[in-house]
Structures are given as structure tokens and as C-alpha cells.
Amino acid sequence: MDTQVADTLLGSLIDGRYRIRGRVARGGMATVYTATDERLERTVAVKIIHPTQAPDLRARVAGFVERFTDEAKTIARLTHPNVVAVYDQGTHQGLPYLVMEYVRGRTLRDVLAERRRLNPDEALAIAEQMLAAIGAAHRAGLVHRDVKPENVLVAEAPTGGAANLVDSVVKVADFGLARAVEAAEEDQGNQLMATVAYVAPELVTDGHADPRTDVYSAGIVLFEMLTGRVPYDGNRPIDVAWQHVDRDVPAPSTLVPGLPKALDELVARATRRDPGARPTDAGALLAEVQVAREDLGNNAHTAVLRRITDAPAPAVAGPTMAVAAVRPAERPAWARLPEPKGRDRSRGTEPNRPHRRRAVPEGNGLVARWRRQLSEAPPGRLAVVAGVLVVALLLVGGGWWFGVGRYTVAPELVSLTKAEAESQASRAGLTLVYAEPRYDQKVPRDSVLAQDPGSADRIVKGGTITLTLSLGPEQFPVPDVVGKEYELAEADLRAANLEAVKGKARYDDNLPAGVVLDTDPKPGAEVKPGTKVNVIVSRGRAPITVPNLVGKNVNEARGALQQLGLVPTETYRDSDKPKDEVIGQSPADGSGVEKGAEVKLEVSKGPAPVTVPRVVDLPCPQGKQVLESQGFPVVVQFNPNGVVRFQNPGENSQVAPGTPVTIGCF
Template identity: 40%
Template sequence: MTTAPADPMIGRLVDGRYQVRSRIARGGMATVYLATDLRLERRVAIKIMHGHLADDNTFKTRFVQEARSAARLAHPNVVNVFDQGQDSDMAYLVMEYLPGITLRELLKDYKKLTPEQTVDIMDAVLAGLAAAHKAGIVHRDLKPENVLLADDGRIKLGDFGLARAASANTATGQALLGTIAYLSPELVTRGVADARSDIYAVGIMMYEMLTGEQPYVGEAPMQIAYQHANDTVPTPSSKNPAVPVELDELVLWATARDPEERPHDARDMLDRLREVEPAIRAPRQAPRTQATVVLPDAAMPVGVATAATAVIGGGAVVAPPAPPEASDDEAASALATSSDRRRRRGYWIFALVLLLTGLAAGTGWYFGAGPGAMTTVPETATLLPDNARQVLAEEGFQVVDAERNDPRVPAGQVSGTDPAAGQQARRGSTVTMFVSLGPLMLPMPDVVGQPEADARSALGDFTVAEQSLQQFSGDIAAGSVIAVLGAEGNAVAAGDPYPELGDLSIVVSVGPIPDVTGMPVAEAEAAITGAQLVVGTAEPEFDDEVPADHVISWAPATDPVRPGDTIVITVSKGPDLVEVPNVITGQTVAQARQQLEALGFSVTSNVPGFLEGAVVASVQSPAAGEKLKRGSEVTVNFG
């Protein structure tokens, strides 16, 4: 005996948030699973598109359209859609989880429904559909499989996979994507659908609920489609005589072959249903019976022992014989009085029995299956496991321990329960208590060099500060990410583990620092301040290459450099030139050398060192008054 392969989705964590628990249903386009939203601690239904359809843009578009259509609706009779996304190559849709059955399953079990049950279900379906039509959405795939009957009594309309805006009513190529048994004539013949096409499908559903079968059957889908296009739907009472005329008329109105003869939208049909509802629910009048009192025959002689019988409500009570001396009128009066007394006593006893039985049944129901059996799951998050277990046990729950990662609750503390705190659960039922393993450690994505918007999307599993840090960079283009910083301000490299939902900051490039080398001072200062930086100045320097009042060099005062930081510039004083003095003024050679070297010149002379005391009597070179760079050579000769 071979065992079916396990579903690989069971136990998988989708998008780092939804823990898949079990499979609920499988359809042609997707499979629906029961999952736990670890972030909000609630059970959800997650609809995952089949892998072989992932590359088909048509199916992807329909899948996303379902999320958008349902998300536009907020109504008690429409299944809520919470989230939609992509995990690797897997498209998913997160919806409200409703434990219960579909209308199709109900019809399989009961074949057909009573008029009252049909009215109850159709009231909810039409209310949800009216909200869709008001929002401009045509469902296009109404059938019993898409009507959900929750265990708590709620009735909701789901599966908007084929829904479209009411204005987009021309469907070429996809017109027959809905189930053939519920397609309107105009969809079959012209491929056109609007709100009245949904009404036709509702009428077919009502017929099926009241009769236990669909109005048209055939061996091939096109045979059924042909009947929709050319035949008139019969009245439900032709199959089920118990159907009231009001529902016959409603079904015929909804299934008229000409769309102009149907209700304009679901609101029109709902209003009519609610108008006839009192007549459908009116109790049937049972035939009344009158109490018959059989008195003694007046012709009988007085004194003869006679038996008077009072027939009341079908029962017979034999009255005692009248005293011999009593007249016929007195006997009749006594008999009537006795009968009334017995009848009143019987009523009181019957009423008392009913009351006691009702109290017993009501008490048993209240504490066994009704509200008395339910209690609120207490809040235990952040408690230590032993304390939380005691709190849950005091409320009458059985506790099962489990573990899970939690980005907010420290390891070793309780992170929540299933059912969640605040929900109603039956006394004595099992509550799963989750102990936190701390945050799930996730690898840091490589976002360096990516545009800021793309980087924020890639970091969706973490908490990224709304305000990014700005920094100048000559290597990373403006608007792209330079680095990712952790909560302590340290850089987190790609691939490093980091806690889920952990706090992050991103550093974004504002481009390079403006290069002001060689610029005039005024232009350099304008360029620096225009880049949201502050100008600082160093001591001016002589420079043979850079003209005076131009920037020789610049340097940041901080590393890294962010808007508001200071850039220090060094300004040129031009070449370092000094005027040569006249040393042929009766000075000695030693005095002339000392004067020239003090000005930064290099001195040469034809006078030997031991004659330094001789007076300069020759021409100096270069001549006095010329300007030379410091360090230039000046010759002083003795002739």
C-alpha cells in the first residue's frame, strides 16, 4: 500500500510571516491552506497559486485581481482579504479564515433546502453581492462553491478570482471561465457580463437550493450552454410543490433571458426578497377544533344514574352522576364546572412540565454548548511559562506547550496562544501556549549600490527607519545605498544574521563632494555651501603653480562626510617673491651675507672666508630692487 506524498507546503514559513499548518481545499488555480500569521498571532487562510501557473501572466493577473477586488470591499458578507504578495516564485493571497462548509457541501448533505433556509442564505449572499455591485465590481463566478457557511452562523461570499470592474463588461477569450451551469445567456452568446449576469447566477442557485437539482443538465458543457441561451428556467414549484409562489416569481425574475427584464443589480433583488420574506415565513394555520360537551338527555327521567361525557380537545372526561334530586339544569351546571376545573388544572400541570423541561434543557444547552460553555482566552503574552500555564488552567483550558520565534517577546517568555487572547473558546478545550525562541535570525540582503526604494523593499522583514542617513560618496551614485547600519550604529554586511523586525538604518549617497581645487575662493565657497556643507579655511600658503586667492587644496574635517559637515580649503598667496636689497653700501661681505640670508636668499661670493671682513666693493647679482623667490641665489663679489 503506497502512501500519498506529503504536501511540501505543510510547515513552510511563507514570506517570513505565515506558518502553513494544513491544507483546506485545492482548486484548478490555487490551493488554500490554514496558516498562522506569526506577526498578528491569528489564524488565516492562505491561497497559493499552483507552481505550474507561475509563468502564466494571465493567471497571475487574475490572482492579483482577486486580491484587489476583494480588498475594495468591506462588508460582513464578503470574505476579508488581508494581504497579497510574492515569495520567490510563489504568488499568495491571505484571507480571513472561516471554519465551516460551503453551500455546495450543504446541498450534497441535504439535497434541497426549505424556503426559509433558502431565504436566510440568499439574504446574506445578495447583501454581499450588493456591496460588490455598489463598488463597481461584477463577481462573474457565482456558484454554491463560493458561498461559505461558517460554524458561527456567518454567511460570506468569496473567490473574486474572475471579478472585474463593471465598466469592463466585454470578455473576449475568457467569457466562459465561470462555471457553465450558472452562466447567463448574454455570457454564452455575446461574452458580455455585468451586474445582471451575477443576478442570473443567483437565480440558478436559488432554483438548485429549492429543488435539489440544476435546471439544465447535459452530457456536454455546450448542451447546457445552449439551454441557457434558448430555454426559459422553469419554476421551482414544478419540481417541489412546497415552494411558495413568491420564490417562484423571484427565480423567474432573476433568470429572465433578456437582461433588461432582470433586477438591475443585487440591491434590487435583495429589496424584493425582503418584501416577500414575511409571507414566506408566515406559519401555516392549522384547522381549529371546538370542544364538544355531551350532556344528559333531557327526556331521561330524573333520578336515573346517567353518565355525562365532556369531549374537550379530543380527550374524554367522565363526570360523576348527578344527585337524584338535582334538576337537569343543575346537573349540566355541575358537569360544566367540574370539567372546567379539571381542564384548568391540566393546563397548569402541562405548563409547569414544559417550564421545567425548558429550564433543564436550556441550562444544559447553556453550559454544554451555548454561551456558558465558552470563556475568553486570557492574555498571557510576556508571562513566564509556568505563570501563563496557571492562568490558562484557572480558566478551565488544557494547555499544550509549543515554541516559535517572536521578534518582540524575549526568549523564554510566552509570546501568545492559539486561540489568541481575547477570543472565545470552549471550557475544557485545548489551548496551545507558545514560548518565544526570540526573533528569527534572517540573512541580511545585499542592498549596497541599490536605489533606496529597492533597498527598502528588500529589507521588508526588518524595521527600517523612515529617515535615511545622507552621506557623500565618490563611489556610489546619488540616491543609492552606501551601507546598512544596525541598532547600535554598526555596519551590517550582506549575509550577516540579523533579528526579524530588528531596527535598521540605511545610509544613502548624495553623490561626491564638489572638487574645488584651483577655483577662485568665491566660486569654491559657493560650490561647497550649495552642496549643504560648511566652509572652513586653513592658513594661506605660497604656491608657485596656483594663482593668489585660488584654492590650492581642500579636505573634509570629518569621515564620513554628511550634509552639514565642514570642508577646509587652503588658499594660495601666489609665488613667494622677495625684493633683493642693495648690499653695496660700505658693508662687509659678512654683513651683506647675513642680510641676504635673513631674507631667504642663498649667497655666493668670490671672497675667501678669511676675508669676510672686507668691504663689498663690487656689483651684486641680481641687482638691488629685483624680486626673486626665496631660496634664489644672490652673488656678492669683491673686485
């Protein structure tokens, strides 16, 4: 008989506030429940770490709960319509939990399980909102580290339309949990946390994560939405992970024939194995997705225009899967993405930028009227009407080219190194020129400090971007003012944009009072402007002269120092000098010191003891020779030509050098 274990959390009250109502989903690290916030009377989602996981994390990393709490606070400050809001955090029976916004919808994983793959316009619409959320996190200094369909929630539009996902609202979850758990893993050897199907190559090779890591994972998610599968599989997770390092992600059109080339290029840009070749963050990738979606929509409209006019179309390779035109103003207000900076919300256009072309209606549009005129015109006027039509089309095409078509979007180059910026500009077909560099306290030397035009601004294809490079923090060398009067030293430091601070003066045997002895930082050190330099000034020669104590008995030396008001300290070491004889001193004799100063004495412990060798059972002359060769005086008793039968001191005795040894020979 099967036994089902009840979920003990169902119906329980967490923190005296959140009543658990039902279980929504269970993952490898945590379970998500719906709950009622009894204080505010609203439905929320509660994500709580599994009981089997939390003790393990705490055992491995004592600070896991603190990290989890810090991450929850950070993500709670991130307010964005496409980010699952975090309302609260805490621990329940020792298990960390998050209280989040409850999204009525499905995960992108559920959508893909049902639909297998999405239409290009649906995939790009979901990618836009997903990247808008991740981009907001990147601007706040957060990296998600685990972008995957399971962490993307799709809420259907209030008006319905479940069959088409273009107007659905997308929200991204699990920013805080991903980073807190990864931090725990890093302390235990930098193990791989991200899901291997979406993991960036740099996470596999060196465990490094930055905004470009999320860009890679988002590119894999876009690949899966377009093709219905991830690019790599294998028998073991580690095999899948290393395929991201060793292989380029294939073009989606190789798996789904007919996908537009622009989508292949978009996926390829996001999933470059070299992080430096990808868009710098999710905001940069979002701009490229919007441009691709706009271009594909315009191509679809061009095809419609050609069909209406029955004009012969040139043989240009284009997408075989049309993408719906982008009309942000036609979305419900709750589903619109944030407008780009500088856009006139009332008209939907940017300043000084022509309106985007709208799809031409077949019934009452300009082309329809031209078609009627062509069909109704007498033969003599047909050529005139046709000529006017050609001129009008040329004007429309030229206006589009000069107003929109010849422009592209400037890439984000700020904060990149000079080499990285040149590489990215080269790939975009743009030219770089450099303005006068300037110092900056935060941006490293040879990194991009500013660009014109700015990132995501329009720029003519093949145009020029002006970069301002950083010279790094401005540094000034500390001038050498040792040996100068304090007033002169202060003036020199002020002239070097530094501030002089008079430190504690001290005695010196060589420099007179009022003269600079030393500075901190030392002369020549590179420091920031305005740095305070501690200036040490001489007090002149000290009033007490240290006597010569070397060669004196330690008791005699100690008495002499105490009589002068000085403090003796002694250290003992082996020496060939007699025991208790002073063999060194500091300060040296003749030095000036003040009353109460410490004088260090080195005192002899006497010669180091030596070991008496064994000579018993040796012929008496040989035994005497052995002892004398090691510096021992020898006293022979009884028969000097006999054999040594005893010795005093005995063998292996430790004695002072030169100690007499008596041997008895028989």
C-alpha cells in the first residue's frame, strides 16, 4: 500500500502573519506556496528552503542565512514591473523564506512543455520583458546567475488571448535565492550553481559571473523558445556544461527552417563563448532585441505593400516567418515596456525622429487609391499615374532611408577597456576616435569614461563614436622635505596639492630642532590630491648621552643606566665571551636619549657547552690524542702506555670548553 506524507506546512501560520494555503511548485532547493497575508488581506507567494537543504547549507557555510537575508533586502529594493516583487523575508523553524508577489500565470517552462516552441513574435515579446527585468537588476548591481524558463513567469492578459503570448506580462523571479545559494557554494570550492543547460562558459571554467553571464543564459532561453529545445544534451551534467565551453551555439534556423536570419544573428551575439564579444548587459541585449523585432516587422510590412501594388519585388533573401509589427502604443497600459529616454509619450516618437511607418490598410489607404486610379485611368494617363507612383515610392523609400534605415544603435562602451571597446566597435562596423583623456578616481586607467553618441542612441551605420578614456585616479608624488624647516616643508606640500599635518616631534642626534626628520607617506610615494602628510620634526639632540657599556658585567651596566634615569632591558645569547658580560647595546654609546628611554643590552651566556667524546677501551696515547684534538686538557693516571679504563667527565657529558678530562690507564 502506498503511503503519502502530508505537507506539514499546509495550513500553518508563518511569523504570525502568512497562512499557507496551497503548494504551487517544488524545486531542487525550495518549495513555493500560496499564502494569505492576514495583516493586509492579500494573496502572496512564499518560497521556503527545503528542510533537507537548509541544515546542509548552514553546516557548510555559517553565514548562509545572513547572505540570504542580505540578498532579500537587496532585491526588495529593486522595483520594476517585470520583476517579481519581494515583500518580506525571515526564518520559520530555522528555514529561510521569502514572501513575494503572487503571479497568476505559468512558468515559461510550463508554456514550452505545452507549446514546445513559440512563434518568433511571441518569443521576442517575452524576451523583451525578461531582458527589461534583468537589465534593471544589472543597473542596480545585481547578477541573476540562474536565468532559465523555470524562473520566468508568464501571466496572461486580463482580456484573455491565451493562444497568443505577445500581450502577456512576463516577470522574472529568484534573483536573491540564486546569489545567496551560489555564495554558499563558492565558500565550499566554487561549485557550479547555474543550471547546466543555460550555463555560461566562464562559469564552467573559472566560476566568474557578471552581467554578460546573464546575457548568455538569456540567449539560450531565446534559442529554446524559437526551437523547442536547448542546444546541448548529454548523459551527465558536466558533459553538457563543457559543451558550452567547447562549442558554438547552433543557429536556430538549422533546427527550424525558415526562421529569419536576424534571429540567428541575435542568438549568436548573445551566446558568444567570449564574454567580451557579447552585449555588455541585459539592457544592451534588450536594445538589440527591440531593433531586430522592429526590423522584422518592417520587412513584413514591405512584403504586404508589394502584394497590394502587385509590383515586382527584387530577389532579396528575407525571412519566411513573418514577425508582427511592433506597435507599443497598441498594447494594454499594464503590458507596455518602459519608453526609451527622450521619447515623446504623447506621440510615440523620439525628438527629431520621423514617425515609424504604419501598415497600409488595403481598403482606404494611399496604395489602394493608386490601384483604383491605375485601373480606372484612360490609357493616355496611365503612364503619368505610373510615373507619379514610382516617384512617390522613391520619395517614401528615400525618406525611410534617410530618416530610419541608415541608422543603427550605438553599443554600450562605457566601463569597457580600450581594447574591448575597439573590438566591439569593429564588430558593429563603427569607427572610434578619442577625446582628451581625463582623470577619474573610480574608473581604471585606459577604460572608457564617456562616449558620444551614448549607448542605445541612434548612429549612422559605419559612423564614428567619440570615446573619452580614463587616466585613472590623479596621483601626486610626496615631495622630499626631509632636512627643511617645517614652514618650508609645509609650503612645498601645499604646492603639491597635499596637506601638511605636524606630527609628534622626536629627538635626533644629527638634525637641529624644528627641522623635518621624516614624513608619512614617505617621500616619492604616489598619493591622491588633498592627502594629509604627517610631518615629523626634530627636537634636537636628547639631553642624556648613552655610555659605553660593552665589556662590562651586566650588573655594573644595569647600575650605570639606572643612575642616569634610563631603563635597561637584557637579552642573552651564546658567546665566547665570559658569562654575564655585555657584548652589545642599543642605542650605541654617545647617542642622545631622553630620561626614561630604554637601552637594550645583549649579554653573553658564556661559551656554548661541548660534548666529551668516549675514549674508554682505547690505548691510552690514542685516547689522550682524541681529547686534546677537541680542546680538552688531559690528566693521565697510572700506566700511560696501558688501555683507558675510565674517564672523568664521562662520555657525552656537556661541559664548558677547556674543561680538563682525567683518564685512568691500566
